[in-house]
Amino acid sequence: MTINQSLNGTELTIALAGRLDTTTSPELETALRTSLEGVTSLIFDMKELEYISSAGLRVLLSAQKTMNRQGKMKVVNVCELVNEVFEITGFTDILTIE
Amino acid sequence: MPTKSIREMSKFELMHYSLRARTFHAILVLSLVLCSFALGFGIFFYVRDAVTQVEHSVSSLSEMCADVIDGDQLRSYRDRVFADDETVLEDTGYRTLSSVLASVAQHNDLSSIFIGMPTPDALQFRFILNPDESNSTQKAGVTIDMDEGRTRTYQGIGDINNAIVLKLTDGTYACSAGAPVFASDGTIAGYVVCNVALTHIVEMSRTFVWQFVVVLAIITFIVAFFVTWHIKRTVAAPINRLATAAAQYVQDKREGKDTTDHFASLNIKTGDEIENLSLIMSDMEQDLSEYEKNLTATTAEKERIGAELDIASQIQEGMLPNIFPPFPDRHEFDIYATMHPAKEVGGDFYDFFLIDDDHLALVIADVSGKGVPAAMFMMASKILIYNYAVIDGTSPARILEKVNHTICLNNKADMFVTVWLGILELSTGRLRAANAGHEFPVVERVGAGYELLRDKHGVVIGAMDGVRYCDYDVELSAGDSIFVYTDGVPEATDRDNSQYGVERMLAALNRVKGAECRTILEAVKGDIDAFVGEAPQFDDVTMLGVRYNGAGMARKTLLARPEALPEVLAFVDAALEAAECAPKAQMQIDVAVEELFVNIASYAYGAERGTAVVGVGIDLPTRMATITFADSGTPYDPFAKADPDITLSAEERSVGGLGVFMVKKTMDEVAYEYKNGQNVTTIRKKI
Numbered sequence: 006m007t008i009n010q011s012l013n014g015t016e017l018t019i020a021l022a023g024r025l026d027t028t029t030s031p032e033l034e035t036a037l038r039t040s041l042e043g044v045t046s047l048i049f050d051m052k053e054l055e056y057i058s059s060a061g062l063r064v065l066l067s068a069q070k071t072m073n074r075q076g077k078m079k080v081v082n083v084c085e086l087v088n089e090v091f092e093i094t095g096f097t098d099i100l101t102i103e
Numbered sequence: 104m105p106t107k108s109i110r111e112m113s114k115f116e117l118m119h120y121s122l123r124a125r126t127f128h129a130i131l132v133l134s135l136v137l138c139s140f141a142l143g144f145g146i147f148f149y150v151r152d153a154v155t156q157v158e159h160s161v162s163s164l165s166e167m168c169a170d171v172i173d174g175d176q177l178r179s180y181r182d183r184v185f186a187d188d189e190t191v192l193e194d195t196g197y198r199t200l201s202s203v204l205a206s207v208a209q210h211n212d213l214s215s216i217f218i219g220m221p222t223p224d225a226l227q228f229r230f231i232l233n234p235d236e237s238n239s240t241q242k243a244g245v246t247i248d249m250d251e252g253r254t255r256t257y258q259g260i261g262d263i264n265n266a267i268v269l270k271l272t273d274g275t276y277a278c279s280a281g282a283p284v285f286a287s288d289g290t291i292a293g294y295v296v297c298n299v300a301l302t303h304i305v306e307m308s309r310t311f312v313w314q315f316v317v318v319l320a321i322i323t324f325i326v327a328f329f330v331t332w333h334i335k336r337t338v339a340a341p342i343n344r345l346a347t348a349a350a351q352y353v354q355d356k357r358e359g360k361d362t363t364d365h366f367a368s369l370n371i372k373t374g375d376e377i378e379n380l381s382l383i384m385s386d387m388e389q390d391l392s393e394y395e396k397n398l399t400a401t402t403a404e405k406e407r408i409g410a411e412l413d414i415a416s417q418i419q420e421g422m423l424p425n426i427f428p429p430f431p432d433r434h435e436f437d438i439y440a441t442m443h444p445a446k447e448v449g450g451d452f453y454d455f456f457l458i459d460d461d462h463l464a465l466v467i468a469d470v471s472g473k474g475v476p477a478a479m480f481m482m483a484s485k486i487l488i489y490n491y492a493v494i495d496g497t498s499p500a501r502i503l504e505k506v507n508h509t510i511c512l513n514n515k516a517d518m519f520v521t522v523w524l525g526i527l528e529l530s531t532g533r534l535r536a537a538n539a540g541h542e543f544p545v546v547e548r549v550g551a552g553y554e555l556l557r558d559k560h561g562v563v564i565g566a567m568d569g570v571r572y573c574d575y576d577v578e579l580s581a582g583d584s585i586f587v588y589t590d591g592v593p594e595a596t597d598r599d600n601s602q603y604g605v606e607r608m609l610a611a612l613n614r615v616k617g618a619e620c621r622t623i624l625e626a627v628k629g630d631i632d633a634f635v636g637e638a639p640q641f642d643d644v645t646m647l648g649v650r651y652n653g654a655g656m657a658r659k660t661l662l663a664r665p666e667a668l669p670e671v672l673a674f675v676d677a678a679l680e681a682a683e684c685a686p687k688a689q690m691q692i693d694v695a696v697e698e699l700f701v702n703i704a705s706y707a708y709g710a711e712r713g714t715a716v717v718g719v720g721i722d723l724p725t726r727m728a729t730i731t732f733a734d735s736g737t738p739y740d741p742f743a744k745a746d747p748d749i750t751l752s753a754e755e756r757s758v759g760g761l762g763v764f765m766v767k768k769t770m771d772e773v774a775y776e777y778k779n780g781q782n783v784t785t786i787r788k789k790i
Binding site: 026027028055056057058059060062063066069070073085086089090093094095098099100 | 665666668669686687690691693694697698701749750751752753754756761762764765768769
């Protein structure tokens with residue numbers, strides 16, 4: 006998995022590519038822990054994310070909770086397969102998906 | 104016995120063992136002893152004869168003197184001397200007698216001659232006349248004490264003429280004899296006593312000894328030299344030649360020279376035991392040479408046989424399938440087999456082959472006897488079993504019957520073979536087997552471990568024609584395995600002659616239950632080796648292990664830890680991609696596999712390490728993928744937990760249970776069961 010971060014003022018865009026699973030989600034968790042300070046707007050670009058498991062969902066949920074306190078978060082460009090996971094798990098109701 | 108080798112000895116030490124030196128010394132010692140005796144006896148007889156002669160002549164002389172002396176006149180002289188009438192000394196007759204006696208003494212080498220008279224008690228002697236007037240102690244009129252010998256002589260008058268040997272006061276010896284001079288009236292007027300010094304006899308015997316010793320020494324040395332020379336010529340020289348030839352023989356042998364006449368060429372003609380010895384040595388050399396040639400030929404022959412045995416061993420090894428895994432594209436079973444022959448070529452064998460796509464034949468056998476005959480019999484048996492199995496591989500019993508019949512047709516050596524033959528139906532797991540006098544197989548049930556299967560035994564193959572065998576079935580479930588072996592396993596003996604035994608074998612198997620067949624066989628062999636230690640291996644050790652993975656299901660055993668996830672996914676994806684699975688279904692299956700495997704990896708064994716077995720099977724006609732997870736951790740049903748409430752807000756939600764929830768949602772079927780000590784989770788999804 007690759008994680009591309011671009012910070013524009015207080016708006017952070019994270020582009021994810023590849024698989025977000027048990028093995029790779031700790032990477033994202035670490036990245037978020039350091040990057041989220043002072044960010045008021047977090048955007049996950051999932052255009053090239055092919056795969057997500059519950060480990061990835063956990064990181065997204067945790068990010069959502071953080072952003073609920075300091076701003077807002079949205080997920081964009083979700084592919085069909087990943088979106089289905091969001092639907093099944095009710096994450097479509099939690100996350101702002103555009 | 105010399106403690107050194109003769110090669111290490113100095114010249115001086117060799118002298119000790121020289122026959123010449125020994126002979127020389129022996130002759131010298133012998134001569135010394137003989138001469139000593141001869142000299143002793145010689146001197147004894149010489150002295151005795153000489154003394155007798157002197158005694159005789161002294162006696163004769165004294166008697167002759169006594170005869171010629173006028174007794175009456177002597178009596179008058181005696182009376183006048185004893186009356187101390189010194190005028191008698193000047194008497195003409197007295198003087199004449201004195202000078203006559205002096206002349207007699209001088210002419211007869213007498214040391215002294217005198218006339219005297221013993222006292223009536225014969226203890227003393229009184230001189231009447233002594234020509235030697237210088238001797239004042241014995242002059243006329245002097246009385247002296249007599250020694251005991253002389254006294255006895257005068258007391259026994261009859262022996263008066265016998266001469267006696269006296270030891271004189273100066274330490275010399277003298278011979279003394281006395282004769283009575285009778286007066287006309289028959290009375291004894293006096294005694295004429297003649298003494299001869301024996302000094303000259305001593306002198307003569309001394310000379311005799313000296314001459315004797317010199318002559319004998321010369322003769323002894325001459326004889327010793329001659330005998331030594333003779334021994335050297337007839338004994339020592341031939342023996343030395345033999346010794347030199349023997350040394351040369353040894354040296355030539357070392358240098359590899361091929362000469363065979365070291366002893367024959369000596370040509371020793373002594374005509375005695377030494378010639379005999381040289382002839383024997385010559386014969387021995389010829390015989391040794393012959394023997395050596397034979398030995399060389401025999402050794403070469405043995406080497407040739409050894410090389411051929413090596414080849415036979417290689418051929419035999421090549422006959423046994425020994426590339427593992429033998430069928431890399433077949434996931435229904437895992438198989439491994441080994442044979443460790445005790446001799447170069449063994450009588451044990453194993454075999455396995457696919458009769459058709461659905462039937463795997465398994466063979467383990469042990470031929471009676473060992474070595475080449477056993478190996479040849481083994482080859483025949485193996486080929487027959489294979490051929491009959493391939494022709495009609497439905498009943499192991501029928502196959503064994505046919506093999507038995509064929510072998511019995513031509514079994515002149517009365518050999519036999521024990522065989523266990525099993526045919527595993529891969530689509531159902533049914534193992535049909537028959538046992539011709541072979542060891543009991545061992546069956547492992549998933550979770551339950553290995554147990555001996557006491558199957559029905561038939562007679563060994565080759566014993567008698569027309570024997571019937573019977574088939575029996577063992578239903579193997581996915582994960583079950585079977586282990587067969589030859590008697591070399593339980594009968595492996597350690598140094599104390601105790602046997603390894605079936606119990607130890609089962610214990611070793613159960614220590615590694617569930618492992619790959621290769622690991623299991625290696626563990627058993629390792630356990631046997633540890634048990635046997637340094638003791639020699641008497642019998643072949645042959646083992647065959649097969650694990651049934653289930654119908655068309657590939658299985659992979661991995662350490663249950665999250666790091667193994669990519670391996671699990673690659674294993675599952677490979678099977679899905681091969682079946683051209685739709686990407687969406689594949690991703691859902693991947694997610695499900697990840698969730699379930701990570702669950703096991705994280706929780707099943709707690710802090711312990713454990714393994715998980717992942718199985719993938721795809722039934723192509725129905726396009727249904729089945730994936731199973733098995734672990735022997737804490738019993739846990741992942742699907743029993745209530746579904747999380749997915750309608751809650753982000754702040755109220757936790758991710759617990761979400762993974763399993765996704766599995767339930769995306770898979771067509773999920774199932775969990777706990778059996779034989781294992782958690783078995785199964786998911787199914789149409790692809």
